[in-house]
Amino acid sequence: MPEKNCSQKDVKNILMEIYHLLLKHFGKQNWWPVVNKKNKRFEIIVGAILTQNTSWKNVEKAIKNLYENNAFSRKAILEMPIEKLAEIIKPSGYYKQKARKLKEIAKLKGRITRKRLLSVWGIGKETCDAILLYAYDIPVFVIDAYTQRIFSRLGFKKLDYDSLQKLFEENIPKDIEIYKEYHALLDELAKNYCKKIPICEKCPISIFCEYGRNNLKK
DNA sequence: CCCCAGGCCGCGC
DNA sequence: GCGCGGCATGGG
Numbered sequence: 001m002p003e004k005n006c007s008q009k010d011v012k013n014i015l016m017e018i019y020h021l022l023l024k025h026f027g028k029q030n031w032w033p034v035v036n037k038k039n040k041r042f043e044i045i046v047g048a049i050l051t052q053n054t055s056w057k058n059v060e061k062a063i064k065n066l067y068e069n070n071a072f073s074r075k076a077i078l079e080m081p082i083e084k085l086a087e088i089i090k091p092s093g094y095y096k097q098k099a100r101k102l103k104e105i106a107k108l109k110g111r112i113t114r115k116r117l118l119s120v121w122g123i124g125k126e127t128c129d130a131i132l133l134y135a136y137d138i139p140v141f142v143i144d145a146y147t148q149r150i151f152s153r154l155g156f157k158k159l160d161y162d163s164l165q166k167l168f169e170e171n172i173p174k175d176i177e178i179y180k181e182y183h184a185l186l187d188e189l190a191k192n193y194c195k196k197i198p199i200c201e202k203c204p205i206s207i208f209c210e211y212g213r214n215n216l217k218k
Numbered sequence: 219c220c221c222c223a224g225g226c227c228g229c230g231c
Numbered sequence: 232g233c234g235c236g237g238c239a240t241g242g243g
Contacts, residue, residue, distance in 0.1 A: 053222095054223055055240090058240060058242090061241090093223085093241080095240080097237095121226090127224095127226080130224080187224060195222095196222080
């Protein structure tokens with residue numbers, strides 16, 4: 001569908017139609033879930049790191065452990081021995097690496113910019129952009145493996161992080177609520193339908209999908 | 219037993 | 232600049 005003869009206007013319409021179909025199907029997602037509202041920003045930063053290639057269920061356990069050990073602050077994380085921090089966040093997996101990542105991000109102070117975040121060890125593009133969008137309300141569109149899988153099946157050609165991010169940012173309204181919801185909805189779609197082995201029959205956006213049409217033909 | 223989960227780093231080429 | 236192995240727990 002986003003083949004050669006697809007105008008900029010078509011892309012805009014398609015992206016927004018997909019958004020509305022997903023919203024209608026799954027409802028509002030209200031990402032990012034937070035335990036302690038007073039600690040919202042830092043919780044999102046920590047959660048973004050802990051959830052790297054890890055299910056949110058496991059992250060919730062680690063977050064709970066941090067609170068129960070009175071360890072959910074930059075100060076506590078900086079002062080704690082790294083081995084102890086690792087034990088506390090163990091359920092989130094990759095716990096030795098992630099303990100180091102938490103200490104690295106806790107060290108960062110002053111103005112937050114994309115460039116500065118990306119320079120922190122353990123923060124790649126997705127984690128960086130999730131932090132900017134969900135913790136700081138800065139309008140950057142977050143791309144993840146799910147988004148890439150979905151748009152690959154839809155028929156889009158350029159799927160690397162920067163190209164996909166550009167596609168969204170140039171074709172949907174620059175609105176943090178839409179950015180937040182859209183990313184969350186794509187996640188929901190990937191988990192429920194556009195899985196590794198997809199379930200196209202009930203997919204809410206199959207009408208736009210190259211892969212889905214071929215898959216449903218027979 | 220297998221595969222997967224809201225990635226990222228370090229390495230070799 | 233890209234591909235690949237390593238990192239690790241918990242759930243289906």
